[in-house]
Amino acid sequence: MPHTRWESHGKNRLLLRCVAGAACTYLLVAPPTPSQSAPPSTGPGLDTRPDNTTCIATVQPRANASVASQRIFQEITFQGPVGMVQPPGDDSKWYVVEKRGVVKLVDTASGTATSSTAIDLRNRVNARTQEAGLFSMAFDPAYPTNRRVYLSYTANPTVTGSVLESRISRFTLREDGTIDPASESILLTLAQPHRIHNGGNIAFGPDGMLYAGFGDGGPVGDPRNNAQTLTNLFGKLVRIDVRGEGGYAVPPDNPFAGPASTECRGGASTNGAVCGEIYAYGLRNPWRWSFDRAAPTPQLWLGDVGQEAWEEIDRIEPGGNYGWKLREATHCFEPEQNCPAAVNGVPLKDPAAEYPHSVGNSVTGGYVYRGTAIPSLAGRYVFGDFGTGLIFALAPDAAGNLQREDVLSSGGLVTSFAEGNDGELYYVDMSGELFKLVPASGDAVNPIKTSLRETGCVDPANPTQPAPGLIPYTPVAPFWSDGADKQRWMALPNGTTIAVEEDGDWSLPSGSVLMKHFFLNGNLFETRLFMRHTDTGNWAGYTYRWNEAHTDATLVSGGLVAKVGAQDWTFPSEAQCLQCHTAGAGGTLGLETRQLNSVITYPTGRVANQLETLEAIGVFSERLQVLEPMPNPFDTAAPLVDRARAYLHTNCAQCHRGGGGTPSNMELQYERPIDLTNTCNVDPIGDLGVPGAKIIMPGDPARSVLYLRMTRRDANGMPPVGSHLVDAQGAALIQQWISSLDAKCE
Secondary structure (H helix, E strand, O other): OOEEEEEEEOOEEEEEEEOOOOOOEEEEEEOOOOHHHOOOOOOOOOOOOOOOOOOOOOOOOOOOOOEEEEEEOOOOOOOOEEEEEOOOOOOOEEEEEEOOOEEEEEEOOOOOOEEEEEEEOOOOEOOOOOOOOEEEEEEOOOHHHHOEEEEEEEEOOOOOOOOEEEEEEEEEEOOOOOEEEEEEEEEEEEEEOOOOOOOOEEEEOOOOOEEEEOOOOOOOOOOOOHHHOOOEOOOOEEEEEOOOOOOOEOOOOOOOOOOOEEOOOOOEOOOOOEEOOEEEEOOOOEEEEEEOOOOOOOOEEEEEOOOOOEEEEEEEOOOOEOOOOOEEOOEEOOOOOOOOOEEOOEEOOOOOEEEEOOOOOOEEEEEEOOOOOOHHHOOOEEEEEOOOOEEEEEEEOOOOOEEEEEEEEOOOOEEEEEEOOOOOEEEEEOOOEEEEEEEOOOOOOOOOOOEHHHOOOEEOOEEEEEOOOOEEEOOOOOOOOOOOEEEEEEEOOOOOOEEEOOOOEEEOOOOOEEEEEEEEOOEEEEEEEEEEOOOOOOEEEEEEEEOOOOOOEEEEOOOEEEEEOOEEEEEOOHHHHHHHOOOOOOOOOOOEHHHHOOEEEOOOOOEEEHHHHHHHOOOEOOOOOOOOOOOOOOOOOOOHHHHHHHHHHHHOOOOOOOOOOOOOOOOOOOOOOHHHOOOEOOOOOOOOOOOOOEOEOOOOHHHEHHHHHHOOOOOOOOOOOOOOOOOHHHHHHHHHHHHHOOOOOO
8 A cells, every 4th residue: 555654865755655566655745844944045945837738727617608708998997996886877988986986988989998097086085994984976856856875885984983984975077077075064973882884875766865884883793783783774774765955865765764763874873762864774794785776666685794604695675684694594693503583573584595605605696697698697686795706696496496597707806896887797706897788698617626636736647746847845834734845836828927026026927836735644635726717817716636546636616524534624615715815915825035036955965056947947037036035934043023013914814904805904025114014003803802993902912812813713703714733832922922012013
């Protein structure tokens, strides 16, 4: 039987797979710790660039044969777009809402798209956190005559004790298409107690009323029970009448309107009465919703972002209670078991559909498709997931229940959908691009091989070994993977090169593949392929589980949690891969100049610097600017602060950065100064029940949420997916670092 063993090779360790009567084969090189103690490089580790004709990424799998996407306004890039809306009756214009506080006007009347600023509210909009900013725009139903438009945004607080103020304001549109900032009339405000769930959506229903959605106000878990409390507007969908010349009126047919109710223009009741503006409640964080344009009475579809495990789509009914925080979708949240099915004798409303966090982690509500270009979507609710970029539709099964269908993978951060005047659908990528859903030709394609040995990335004669065209690499600061050892390779299509960004992050060409082996106690049990697909340029991940004989590994589609030895292990779903390999981090992790400025032992037996080797074999598009390496986090010869920051960069910064897809405003990249990380003495989204907790409380790890979350593996643990074991060594490092910090985290 084959077996594996570690052997010393100078200051490195080699993992060997040995078969009786045959030579041992090289599986893995573990670089020395600390890496700085490695022998100096004596030249490149490889003489030539390997010829890669087999390990090439495929076209992207298409679950739906009839739907594709097409970028629009390709000559224009927007800054953090979160919405777009078309003026009624004018197909030549779009208004694009940017989170920072700007609305751009795109005009296509001339045949070429041009962009100008419709309004700049950056002097009023507070967009300094991930869930704050300018969020939504709506045209009044009587817009052609009254020229009114409405904006939803967050501003600096005006109420003591709040951190932000949500506003819904009315503005006047000028004849030239710009919006007059001096015309603002603030209709409704909501004092936000936390920097989470602050975003709002607004839209007019077919009844001419203005509907607005608000999150539960935070922090994690809605500890104030706002969503179930009818005396404030947190966790609610509200409905108001804005047809008059003043502020607004509460429609008398609102479900909670009446003599015993009150108006909550400041976001909460001042006399303990029910807020008459409430249309529905029990919502956690409604992020995008819309009306079915074909429905004669308001039929409202809403995406409500979940917390621990589930995302949901709701069909809103007047007076409906959608369960938060008693339930997350249809699953008990608080209490964890035997949660009530009704409140005050009124049954909770079940969602129209739900999906688990193995599929996605932050729903973006969409529209019922009423266009004509894509018949397969007719009448189906189309929505997406911000964290993974996946786009779905709901289709009825034989019993009439709605089932989620995959439509496409956008490869971006889907912040919003939009509906054109003709009923066709669009989506907004927060990275700065806008797309239209268009008909696709051909059949559904799934080119991903179910057998690893058939992918072209391993040696068919010995699939534990890479194919000849692959190049090994090892980052200095490795990612925690529940104690597993790893071996990594890159495969670049012949004739292509790697572009290096100014910050040292690497952009690999389309067609590239990254391959990673995972070992526990010397046993190879999983291999992951991360592909940059040739047709879309999107990155996507696929995982393979090895058989006991190590003759092949089989594709695990949809993810799996299984025992590997004595421990639980997550074989990630395709969606879970994208939750870590974020667009903000460029898709790839570890392929950075600072991470690869170190020496490893190559299959040639040479100990050589990785950057020197890669440059010598011509993989870069231009001469590399060498950056000082970040240290191995566990190299005690390096400064403590550098080691801690290297650990956070590798294990946290892929999500905790701009475009990382989290509600947190942290920026944990290695090179970012500590005072710009938004962590030192900063209030956390959730305090874990620790009085006075901060993200980093200098000198006090016990009150530092960043450290505390590392030490747990529940719903509040970090990382949130894929790990079952605490990294005790990493947690001790961060604990030591926080203990050493002065009041300024220095």
